[in-house]
Amino acid sequence: MRSEKIEGIGSIRGGEFENIQIEGIGKLKGNAIAQSVSVEGLFKSKGKLETKSLRIEGIHRAFRDIKAKEVRIDGVLKLRRASLLADKIICMGVITCTNEINADELEIRGICSIANLYGDKVKVNYYSEAREKVRGIPTQLSLVMNMYFGRKVSFDHNSIDYVECTSLEASNTTFKTIHAQEVSLKDYCQVEKLYCDGKIDIDPTCSVGKIISNGKVLKDKENNDMANPTLMKILDLYKNNKITADEAEKMLGAISVSQNNNNDTEGQLTWSDDGKLRIVAFLGRKLLKKSAPEASKIEVTLDGDVLNVDSYGSLTCGQVSGNATAGSSITCGDIGGNVTAGSSVRCKNVTGKITAGSGVVIEK
Amino acid sequence: MKQNTIALGEKHLEGDYHRILAAGDIWLKDSKTKSIYTAGDIDIENSCIRKIYSAGDLTAKAVTIGLGKVAGDLTLQGICKVDKLIVVGDISAEYLECTCLRNGSNNSKVNNTLHWSGFIKAETFESVAPFLLDLDYEFATMIISGPLVATEEIACTNFYGLDQITAPCINADLIYLLTNDGTEVGELVGSSITIETKFKPDKIFKSIPKTLRYNDLYSDKSLITIEAISSDKVIINSVKANSVSGIDVVIGDLCIVDEVVYQKSIKISDKAVVGRVVKQ
Amino acid sequence: MLISKKDLLNETGISYGQLYRWKREGLIPEEWFIKQPSFTGQETFFPKAKILKRINAIKELKDQYSLEELAKMLSPEVAERMFTEKDLQVIGEIYDGLIPCFCKVFEKNKFTYVEVLFLTAVSIFYKEHDLQLIDVENICSGLIQYLPEIKQTDYLCLLLEHNGTYFAVIQDEKSTVYMDNRIKHIAKVRLNDISANMKIKYRKRFNFMFDEADEDDKKDNPLQVPSSKGVLA
Numbered sequence: 001m002r003s004e005k006i007e008g009i010g011s012i013r014g015g016e017f018e019n020i021q022i023e024g025i026g027k028l029k030g031n032a033i034a035q036s037v038s039v040e041g042l043f044k045s046k047g048k049l050e051t052k053s054l055r056i057e058g059i060h061r062a063f064r065d066i067k068a069k070e071v072r073i074d075g076v077l078k079l080r081r082a083s084l085l086a087d088k089i090i091c092m093g094v095i096t097c098t099n100e101i102n103a104d105e106l107e108i109r110g111i112c113s114i115a116n117l118y119g120d121k122v123k124v125n126y127y128s129e130a131r132e133k134v135r136g137i138p139t140q141l142s143l144v145m146n147m148y149f150g151r152k153v154s155f156d157h158n159s160i161d162y163v164e165c166t167s168l169e170a171s172n173t174t175f176k177t178i179h180a181q182e183v184s185l186k187d188y189c190q191v192e193k194l195y196c197d198g199k200i201d202i203d204p205t206c207s208v209g210k211i212i213s214n215g216k217v218l219k220d221k222e223n224n225d226m227a228n229p230t231l232m233k234i235l236d237l238y239k240n241n242k243i244t245a246d247e248a249e250k251m252l253g254a255i256s257v258s259q260n261n262n263n264d265t266e267g268q269l270t271w272s273d274d275g276k277l278r279i280v281a282f283l284g285r286k287l288l289k290k291s292a293p294e295a296s297k298i299e300v301t302l303d304g305d306v307l308n309v310d311s312y313g314s315l316t317c318g319q320v321s322g323n324a325t326a327g328s329s330i331t332c333g334d335i336g337g338n339v340t341a342g343s344s345v346r347c348k349n350v351t352g353k354i355t356a357g358s359g360v361v362i363e364k
Numbered sequence: 365m366k367q368n369t370i371a372l373g374e375k376h377l378e379g380d381y382h383r384i385l386a387a388g389d390i391w392l393k394d395s396k397t398k399s400i401y402t403a404g405d406i407d408i409e410n411s412c413i414r415k416i417y418s419a420g421d422l423t424a425k426a427v428t429i430g431l432g433k434v435a436g437d438l439t440l441q442g443i444c445k446v447d448k449l450i451v452v453g454d455i456s457a458e459y460l461e462c463t464c465l466r467n468g469s470n471n472s473k474v475n476n477t478l479h480w481s482g483f484i485k486a487e488t489f490e491s492v493a494p495f496l497l498d499l500d501y502e503f504a505t506m507i508i509s510g511p512l513v514a515t516e517e518i519a520c521t522n523f524y525g526l527d528q529i530t531a532p533c534i535n536a537d538l539i540y541l542l543t544n545d546g547t548e549v550g551e552l553v554g555s556s557i558t559i560e561t562k563f564k565p566d567k568i569f570k571s572i573p574k575t576l577r578y579n580d581l582y583s584d585k586s587l588i589t590i591e592a593i594s595s596d597k598v599i600i601n602s603v604k605a606n607s608v609s610g611i612d613v614v615i616g617d618l619c620i621v622d623e624v625v626y627q628k629s630i631k632i633s634d635k636a637v638v639g640r641v642v643k644q
Numbered sequence: 645m646l647i648s649k650k651d652l653l654n655e656t657g658i659s660y661g662q663l664y665r666w667k668r669e670g671l672i673p674e675e676w677f678i679k680q681p682s683f684t685g686q687e688t689f690f691p692k693a694k695i696l697k698r699i700n701a702i703k704e705l706k707d708q709y710s711l712e713e714l715a716k717m718l719s720p721e722v723a724e725r726m727f728t729e730k731d732l733q734v735i736g737e738i739y740d741g742l743i744p745c746f747c748k749v750f751e752k753n754k755f756t757y758v759e760v761l762f763l764t765a766v767s768i769f770y771k772e773h774d775l776q777l778i779d780v781e782n783i784c785s786g787l788i789q790y791l792p793e794i795k796q797t798d799y800l801c802l803l804l805e806h807n808g809t810y811f812a813v814i815q816d817e818k819s820t821v822y823m824d825n826r827i828k829h830i831a832k833v834r835l836n837d838i839s840a841n842m843k844i845k846y847r848k849r850f851n852f853m854f855d856e857a858d859e860d861d862k863k864d865n866p867l868q869v870p871s872s873k874g875v876l877a
Contacts, residue, residue: 230620233637243635247618251637254587254604254620443837459840519668535664555661592686594649596661606686609650611659625650644650 006041014047022058031064039075056093073110078149096149113153114160122165126158126172157188204280230255296328296342308337323352389420405436421453440482448575452493457482464575468493468510477513488574505572522572526563526581538568539595543602545586557595559603561585587618646678647692656699669711671702713796726754735760735842739767742780749784758794761835762787764842765801766812773803773830775810783812790814797839803831
């Protein structure tokens with residue numbers, strides 16, 4: 001079986017190939033089947049592409065569906081009116097899709113803007129380092145960029161319109177609708193509607209409009225805010241010149257304070273009653289975020305063993321059955337899973353990987 | 365009665381005196397004395413003093429005092445009775461009974477929160493300084509013109525809150541609150557509850573024994589939040605409340621109330637927002 | 645069964661002011677004010693049988709007695725708590741040597757709060773005026789029959805002497821008594837002072853529930869927890 005390699009400028013009519021390798025500027029004009037496809041330059045596919053392995057380090061613009069076993073994107077994949085169907089997708093660069101992406105396993109650690117996403121295990125974590133991958137694309141001119149990708153793309157957060165999967169883990173991503181069995185949202189995720197009958201874990205930095213779980217509406221932000229009759233009445237008083245702007249401001253201030261206070265109540269919490277110990281810190285009246293420098297100064301000491309642990313600051317505990325993550329140092333006993341620490345790690349046996357900002361001490 | 369005595373340094377005194385002037389610490393026992401002025405600490409036992417001005421700490425056991433002004437801390441044992449008592453420091457009292465009791469001076473500012481303990485009974489308690497109400501007390505009237513924090517329900521006959529008040533509940537026949545930013549009260553219950561943005565002393569207030577004059581006072585016009593108000597007579601202004609229940613109810617300007625339950629009469633300002641009105 | 649505040653006021657015809665004044669005065673225990681979540685935040689409920697019985701009792705008695713007197717009558721310090729021989733030993737003001745004598749004269753070893761105040765007064769007389777044991781016995785047996793009639797503590801206890809014999813008088817504080825000047829007035833104590841002292845000194849020792857909840861009420865309100873507040877508070 002032949003292989004195709006384009007080093008300068010060239011085009012492929014289609015057919016069956018062993019390997020397709022694009023190092024210059026290439027174009028696929030017909031349908032192609034290949035064992036592996038590697039894109040290091042610019043590649044435009046106007047025919048269907050089916051491959052076991054697709055690796056993109058350059059820019060690949062697809063106008064017809066791609067079917068692959070495994071896809072690794074370190075560059076840019078732009079799917080316009082085309083779908084990507086794969087067993088496993090790992091995206092460290094940029095992926096945009098106006099149609100559908102369907103994968104058993106999908107991990108995005110770069111930037112994405114996807115219309116529809118279907119999968120089993122989906123992880124969407126934004127890393128700003130992925131900006132480097134889009135050198136040459138005029139990211140400053142959002143209009144031009146949106147025209148180029150065919151979708152609105154932000155290089156500050158990810159964007160997915162519709163996602164349907166078994167488990168979803170996301171950070172810094174905007175969703176319109178999520179349907180999932182298990183959901184974990186972190187770091188400023190924004191969701192309009194979330195349908196989840198299983199475990200829901202949403203960090204306080206995230207904003208979720210409506211949560212529907214097991215047929216019940218757990219939270220409806222719209223009803224809380226916009227449909228608030230008190231707010232409407234205050235605005236009416238102001239409109240009808242019954243109260244001054246200052247007075248209206250005071251009244252609105254009073255209801256917003258009480259609503260903020262109500263947010264502390266159990267019914268307003270965005271996570272299920274999962275038995276997890278959550279320790280939060282406030283700086284004045286503001287919730288301390290992970291990125292705040294004060295967060296790393298906090299030291300949490302847990303007396304006893306834990307299942308999984310995630311701390312913004314330092315962490316001291318007994319045995320950890322699962323994974324341990326801390327913004328600063330970790331001191332603990334045996335760890336069953338992986339360890340990720342901003343600074344040093346001091347522990348006993350570790351079954352998984354250790355990632356530490358500074359020294360690692362394994363005690364015997 | 366013996367004549368005046370001047371005590372320099374430490375001195376132990378016993379018996380009756382007209383006037384005692386002390387620069388150092390003194391101990392006084394079984395005495396009837398007209399006036400004591402002391403710059404140091406004073407320890408009195410089983411005595412009756414008409415007037416005492418102490419710049420230091422006062423420790424007393426079973427004493428009766430007419431007028432007491434203590435700049436330091438006060439420690440009382442046994443049953444002690446004082447007509448008018450003004451204390452700038454902390455009090456620890458086994459049993460203290462006063463007509464008028466005031467914390468802090470009106471002309472010297474106390475910044476730290478005073479802490480009193482023991483049992484104190486007073487006809488009128490005036491709080492000028494920042495105060496943590498965490499003691500056993502029986503106050504008929506409370507006039508609060510400094511920030512007050514109570515960890516439990518405040519109970520008295522008349523309560524005048526003219527400064528920032530934090531309490532889970534106030535239960536008094538008459539409750540008057542001046543709307544001040546930072547006031548957080550869970551529940552107000554009583555016979556007559558008034559919340560205003562301006563305080564003008566009325567006849568009842570004028571008739572209450574007190575040590576200070578309270579002329580017309582104005583609030584910072586903040587909206588205060590009270591969860592529930594239940595009283596026979598309710599007049600409120602600039603209040604955000606979940607529920608207001610009463611026999612005669614007046615919901616004044618800038619009020620936001622979720623539910624009003626009334627028995628006889630109701631008046632709602634056209635500058636107020638009320639959710640549900642129910643006639644009982 | 646619980647009753648809401650709204651229904652309670654309707655049913656009993658009392659005002660908000662009365663309800664909360666009685667709470668303040670200790671006529672209605674704080675534990676009976678049960679907060680439950682409602683549309684507007686929280687609503688107050690009461691154990692129906694208990695509160696109706698208590699309010700009716702207060703309404704009947706309020707014209708005869710002041711609220712303070714009623715509080716003393718209805719509060720368990722006067723009405724319900726019994727003090728054992730061991731409790732008397734804890735009270736320092738009661739002379740230990742007199743306790744067997746009290747038990748003998750009263751023919752019991754459990755005493756009401758008013759009796760305890762009286763025994764304290766007698767102990768004070770015994771210590772301060774060198775009374776004999778027989779004098780104590782005579783004083784106690786002379787007044788024993790009147791003690792159950794005392795429902796509050798606004799009384800004076802006087803020690804009198806005539807021809808070497810000691811007598812005691814329990815007198816309403818507000819009433820004026822003109823005594824034959826041949827009777828020598830030896831000493832006087834206020835039951836209120838003794839009571840106040842006891843409140844201070846033995847608060848922790850006699851820290852018990854305000855009202856012993858009976859089984860029915862426990863069923864009515866399973867959430868009720870024992871109060872940490874002593875009745876002497």
